Amino acid sequence: MAFPGPVDFISRAGALSVAFLVLSAGALVNPSPAQERFEEWLEEERSEYQTHLNEQDAAFQAFLSDRWNDVEVDRSAAPDVTDKPRKAPRATSAEASKEGSADSPGEKTVRSNTERSDESRPAPAAMEEAPSDASARPPEERASDKAAESAEETSALERELSLSFYDTPVKVPYASALAPTLDGAPRPGRISAFWEEMAAAPYEPLVDAVQEQRDVLDLGDWGYYRYLRHLAGRLYEAEGQTEPEASAELWTWFMLVQSGYDARVAYQEETAHVLLPIDQKLYNKPKVELEGRSYYLATGPERLEGGVRTYEGTHERASERLELEEHAPPALAGEAASRTVSFPHDGQQYEVDVAYNTAVVDYLSDYPTAELSITFEAGMSPTARSSLAEALGPHLEGRPPRDALNFLLRFVQFATAYETDHENFGETRFLFPEESLAAEASDCDDRAPLFAYLVRTFVERDVVGLKWSGTPGHVATAVRSGGGLDPAPDDRTMRVDGDTYILADPTYLRGTLGMQMPFLGGHSPTVIDLDI
Numbered sequence: 001m002a003f004p005g006p007v008d009f010i011s012r013a014g015a016l017s018v019a020f021l022v023l024s025a026g027a028l029v030n031p032s033p034a035q036e037r038f039e040e041w042l043e044e045e046r047s048e049y050q051t052h053l054n055e056q057d058a059a060f061q062a063f064l065s066d067r068w069n070d071v072e073v074d075r076s077a078a079p080d081v082t083d084k085p086r087k088a089p090r091a092t093s094a095e096a097s098k099e100g101s102a103d104s105p106g107e108k109t110v111r112s113n114t115e116r117s118d119e120s121r122p123a124p125a126a127m128e129e130a131p132s133d134a135s136a137r138p139p140e141e142r143a144s145d146k147a148a149e150s151a152e153e154t155s156a157l158e159r160e161l162s163l164s165f166y167d168t169p170v171k172v173p174y175a176s177a178l179a180p181t182l183d184g185a186p187r188p189g190r191i192s193a194f195w196e197e198m199a200a201a202p203y204e205p206l207v208d209a210v211q212e213q214r215d216v217l218d219l220g221d222w223g224y225y226r227y228l229r230h231l232a233g234r235l236y237e238a239e240g241q242t243e244p245e246a247s248a249e250l251w252t253w254f255m256l257v258q259s260g261y262d263a264r265v266a267y268q269e270e271t272a273h274v275l276l277p278i279d280q281k282l283y284n285k286p287k288v289e290l291e292g293r294s295y296y297l298a299t300g301p302e303r304l305e306g307g308v309r310t311y312e313g314t315h316e317r318a319s320e321r322l323e324l325e326e327h328a329p330p331a332l333a334g335e336a337a338s339r340t341v342s343f344p345h346d347g348q349q350y351e352v353d354v355a356y357n358t359a360v361v362d363y364l365s366d367y368p369t370a371e372l373s374i375t376f377e378a379g380m381s382p383t384a385r386s387s388l389a390e391a392l393g394p395h396l397e398g399r400p401p402r403d404a405l406n407f408l409l410r411f412v413q414f415a416t417a418y419e420t421d422h423e424n425f426g427e428t429r430f431l432f433p434e435e436s437l438a439a440e441a442s443d444c445d446d447r448a449p450l451f452a453y454l455v456r457t458f459v460e461r462d463v464v465g466l467k468w469s470g471t472p473g474h475v476a477t478a479v480r481s482g483g484g485l486d487p488a489p490d491d492r493t494m495r496v497d498g499d500t501y502i503l504a505d506p507t508y509l510r511g512t513l514g515m516q517m518p519f520l521g522g523h524s525p526t527v528i529d530l531d532i
Contacts, residue, residue, distance in 0.1 A: 057199035060315045065192040071266075072307045073286045073297070079369070079428045088418035088443075089519070091511040156202035157209075163234040165227055167359040168217065168333040172231060173209055177201035179239045182247045186267035188311075191250060198254045207258050218331045221322040222367065224259070225276065225298065228252045246272040249299065257318045264295055266310035274298045275310060277321045283369045284427055293321075296368070324370050326378045326432065327532075334359020336383045337438065343414035344510075345407050350395065352411070355387035356380075356437045364432045372430055372475065372528050375449040376465045380434045388454070396458055401485040404459055405504060405513050412451045412506035417441040444507040445475040451506040452477050456532070461485070464496055465528030466503070472519050476505040479513070492516040496527055 157173035164170070180197035183190050210231065214224050232251040236244030249265065249272040256263035256274070264275035266288070275288065275295035286304055287296045290312055297304070338355040360381045380388075392411065396404045419441035421428045431439060431446035433453040439446070448465055455463045455477070462480040478494060478501035479485070485502070487493050491514030492503040502514050511517070 056316050057195070061192050061195045061199060063313060064195055064311060065189055067313065068188045068309050068311050070307050070309050071288045071290065073288055073304050075286050075304070077281065077283050077285065077287065079283045079430075088413075088507050088509050089517050090509040091515055157205055161231075161235060161238055163230060165217070165230050166330070166332050166334065166363045170213060170217075172206075172213070174206055174235060175202055176239065178203060178206060179235050179241075179251070180247070181241065182250060182272075185270045186246050186250070186265075186272040191265065191267070191272075194247070194250050195254060198251070203254070203258060207255065210255070211259065216331070218328060220325055220330075221261075222324055222326075223330050223363070225252070225256065225274075225322065226363070226366065228255050229274075229299070246270070249274050257315050260318060260320045261322060262314050262318045262320060264290065264310055266297070266308040268304060268306070268308045273308065278324060279321055280324050280374070281371050282324075285368055324368075324374050326364070326367070326374070328379045329357075329360045329381050329432075329434065330363060332357060332359035332363060332381075334362070334383075336387075338387070339438070341411060341415045343410045345410040346403075350411075352391040352395075353387075354391055354437050355383055356434050357383040358438075360384075361435055361438045364435050367432070369427075369429050372445060372449070372465060372467060373530055375430045375432050375445075376452050376528055376530055377532050378432045378434075378449065378453070380437075380453065384434050384437055385457070389458070392454070392458060401459070401461070401483065402513055405455065405461075405479060405485075408451060408454045408459065409504060409506055409511070409513065412447050412454070413509050413511075415442075415450070416447075418443060418507070418509075421445075447506040448475045448477050451504065455479060455504075462499075463504075464501060464530065466525035467528055468520060468523050468525050472523065474507075474517070474520060474525075476503065476507065476525070478502060479504050488514055490514060494525075494527075 157175050157178075159174050159176065161172045161174050162169065163172065178198065178201045180194055180201075182194050210228065214227065217223070217227070219227055229248070229252050232248035232255075233244065235251070236248050241247065246267075253263050253265040253274045262277040264277075266273045266275055274297075275290075276298045278294060278296050282296050285296045287294050288308065288310065289295075290310070297308075334357040336355045337358050338353050340351055340353050342349060342351045344350070360383075379385075392408070395407060399407060416436065416439050420443050424441050424443070430449070431442055433450040436442050436446050436450040452463045452465060455461050461483070464478050464480075466476045466478055468474040478496070480496075481487055481493075481500045481502055487500060487502055493500050493514070494503070495501070503516055504513050505511050505515065505517065508515060508517050
């Protein structure tokens, strides 16, 4: 159920703004009578549009006062990659064993370029484009500038709030009226009253300010939600509230709705929960089904006893779903941390130093465990990407395609110790590629996305993810043949969209391109759909 309006005022207001810019471009110095009449008309239209917004907020607030239902919470979502090996299998073929054991490397150790002096160190790969002057400035400065610009546009936001979003300082203009308090435990009448107070406050300039900061920080949908939730907690802390959790949840819900998202809110006893509209599958997160669509409980206990109480219906301006993707992680001002990876390849032992952005890793660690395509499609921070280009690029230059891919396989196979998710985290978690650079241990569903990223970025070849569900459970990759890479007679291959792909398993210790773990014999994988 949505709340109808007689006119598409949002589209109309956007068109009016464009018309105003076009007509006024040449008439700001000496406005004509026609220009003055246009500005009077435009002001009337804006007033009418604001009235419409107020009416929609009021209609939604009235709806919230009594149209609530009990709904069941689904806690059954669990990843289908289970029963993974407790130890990483090790290849034993003559080709793989010629490189010696991990404890007995080849006679020669090749150090990474990062050991050289700054003068002799080669420049990062050409793919690292020089940032523009604007983007070269720290994100915290750009975010604060945007907030200041928004604050200058209105005097309604008389205060300024400082917060740290994953080590990135941000300043946000706000008004005390934008921090209403939930009067008691969350209940329909109190939630309706909370909405009414927020709708009466100057929330539009605040929405504009945080949307501009979102652009500066390069936040996707999940990052924007996390940003709003961080801001809510800091806002109520600044206003002196000692137990602001329920109010902060409602505040986040309100701001998501006013940002165009079909977010809902639910409550159980003393606790309020934001319901995030996500079509992709999340694991280990409770969800509810409303009007045939999934909404995940974003905060609070991972497991709830019983159901929750929520409403069915949407605000007229709130129809967007949250898309989970991190093709490029946020522009966070974290510190760079580094570690050394040692691995054998072709009779030699290599040591390379790799770096990552600590703030990006912290941000990704708070990401929900979602479909594997999310981590397979993910990118890395400029810190990690340039570090890998410098550490691996010189070693890949001039190698034939098969040798280059085997070099990357070795790097990923030995980058971390092998531990299953339950040993490492107590539950299933799929690490992002940059998380794997920082991790001490990982398993197959973490190593495969890292290898896929390296292949796409540094070998520039198409790669797909592969998933064996149930028993046995496993995740690996396959690389498209062609362009100098032909399948060998013993290679494990498969056809994907009419092309031949060669299996590449970054968990099979000392396994080379085309080799398959013995326990997977007789089992066929599913290709993980990617959108890159």
